[in-house]
Amino acid sequence: MNCRIGVISGDGIGPEIVREARKVLDRVAERYGHSFVYKELLLGGASIDVHGVPLTEETIEQAKACDAVLMGSIGGDAKTSPWYQLEPSRRPEAGLLGIRKALNLFANLRPAYLYEELRAACPLREDISAAGFDMLIMRELTGGLYFGARKTEEVDGVLTAVDTLSYNEHEIRRIAKRAFDIAMKRRKKVCSVDKANVLDSSRLWRRIVEEVAEDYPEVELSHMYVDNCAMQLVLHPAQFDVILTENMFGDILSDEASMVTGSIGMLSSASLNDTKFGLYEPSHGSAPDIAGQDRANPIATILSAAMMLRYTFDLDREADAVEAAVRQVLKEGFRTGDILSEGCTYTTTTQMGDLIADRI
Numbered sequence: 001m002n003c004r005i006g007v008i009s010g011d012g013i014g015p016e017i018v019r020e021a022r023k024v025l026d027r028v029a030e031r032y033g034h035s036f037v038y039k040e041l042l043l044g045g046a047s048i049d050v051h052g053v054p055l056t057e058e059t060i061e062q063a064k065a066c067d068a069v070l071m072g073s074i075g076g077d078a079k080t081s082p083w084y085q086l087e088p089s090r091r092p093e094a095g096l097l098g099i100r101k102a103l104n105l106f107a108n109l110r111p112a113y114l115y116e117e118l119r120a121a122c123p124l125r126e127d128i129s130a131a132g133f134d135m136l137i138m139r140e141l142t143g144g145l146y147f148g149a150r151k152t153e154e155v156d157g158v159l160t161a162v163d164t165l166s167y168n169e170h171e172i173r174r175i176a177k178r179a180f181d182i183a184m185k186r187r188k189k190v191c192s193v194d195k196a197n198v199l200d201s202s203r204l205w206r207r208i209v210e211e212v213a214e215d216y217p218e219v220e221l222s223h224m225y226v227d228n229c230a231m232q233l234v235l236h237p238a239q240f241d242v243i244l245t246e247n248m249f250g251d252i253l254s255d256e257a258s259m260v261t262g263s264i265g266m267l268s269s270a271s272l273n274d275t276k277f278g279l280y281e282p283s284h285g286s287a288p289d290i291a292g293q294d295r296a297n298p299i300a301t302i303l304s305a306a307m308m309l310r311y312t313f314d315l316d317r318e319a320d321a322v323e324a325a326v327r328q329v330l331k332e333g334f335r336t337g338d339i340l341s342e343g344c345t346y347t348t349t350t351q352m353g354d355l356i357a358d359r360i
């Protein structure tokens, strides 16, 4: 298969982890007879440095011309980086939100899985982690608070800031369908997370999710308030299969879910629209404190590349091979610093990429 892959190396540890993911993809191409052609795209701080803005029309057009985009991470240290002297709409994160919107990437899939081998890195009590967990957060990505009108102004001499949380029924329906579709391929459970005891947007969310559920009689639907969900994720994570939620709640809950897997350095993600196109990126940030030191964990990016093989290119066998190679390396005791525990072998970013590629 011939695949055109856009690559956003981005900022901080981005270039290092993307380099390792490409190493793994190149091994897949060699082993299974595919051709992956990469096109470097600028986004975030790297784009600000060249063009003065975090996202250009050129990047959007180049991304659209690719079958999929693999991304590292964007952003810098908000205290020290000059990017954060710019007004909010010109900072690195605005570029990421802009490309999500421009490419209509409304469905963000964030799997959180506890590897048997990483149980020691899981911060939960042993009697909780013993049950293991395997969940997928389906986060709405192009609506809600992130994209509603916002302003800061003086009202009667008092500084006042407003952000708007709005969802229409179409936005809710299309993400709910995605959650139910994927639940059908998993354990057939959807837990829809909202704050329907307070918010109108959540009450509409619940109503539309219930409507969609009628088309999926085999899927068991439950509803949970977001505050309770935050608690349940650390109390009884094994109960979850698919968690369906809006943009802001999904942002927060996915960080929490990733941390209970042992490290946010393990969590991949896919952002999809209604075509086969996808933007694949780790759920973690750019970790500027360890950038360029060969210390970052490339596994989340490598697993994101596996998601790309699976969801955009339908290369399930190849995706399975990447995931199996990751598991194998963990089984053999190799660990980057973030997941290191007693008796394991410390590996650098580069070594981790080599080890995984070698096992494909």
Ligand code: IPM
Residues within 6 Å of the ligand: 075, 093, 096, 097, 251, 283
């Ligand atoms: C994420 C990140 C982004 C988000 C930031 C960088 C804007 O935290 O992908 O979860 O909030 O969506």
Ligand code: MG
Residues within 6 Å of the ligand: 251, 252, 255
């Ligand atoms: Mg986040």
